[in-house]
Amino acid sequence: MKRSRSALLAPAIFGGFDGATSVIGVLLTLTGHATQILPAAVGLAVAGGVGMAAGQWLSDDSDAGLREAAVIGAATAGGTILPALPYAWLHGTAAIDCSAAVLLTIGAVITAVRARDRSVSRAVAETYGVLLAVCAAVAVCTIATGAAG
Numbered sequence: 001m002k003r004s005r006s007a008l009l010a011p012a013i014f015g016g017f018d019g020a021t022s023v024i025g026v027l028l029t030l031t032g033h034a035t036q037i038l039p040a041a042v043g044l045a046v047a048g049g050v051g052m053a054a055g056q057w058l059s060d061d062s063d064a065g066l067r068e069a070a071v072i073g074a075a076t077a078g079g080t081i082l083p084a085l086p087y088a089w090l091h092g093t094a095a096i097d098c099s100a101a102v103l104l105t106i107g108a109v110i111t112a113v114r115a116r117d118r119s120v121s122r123a124v125a126e127t128y129g130v131l132l133a134v135c136a137a138v139a140v141c142t143i144a145t146g147a148a149g
Contacts (some may be wrong), residue, residue, distance in 0.1 A: 015075030017079065019079025022048055022079075027099060029138065
């Protein structure tokens, strides 16, 4: 059975959000080593994108699995690399602010899609609540392991 474009929204959201939450770990852990953020994010984007695509493909026994796998892999890689790109040309607070704006934008896109079948306030609370929870968890782990820097 051929899947519609709207059926590909779920793997796109899953991948994009997975990438965005994963890169938060890189961004917060390497804040004191800003020159390492982009290379670490590129490695994470490649590994995460391929891993998510392969996991989707291996778990789906339908003929449409390859298409969904490509979407989830690309979305994971994009969600990972986009927030780290500002570190290619910006430094300090400007890079941090731009990266945060990219993460907020990814959250806004996901919220807009999710708000189609729930209230906007609920979609905002869920999406940004998870992003904040990830930031808090990573911050605690970064401090606890002495990686802050």
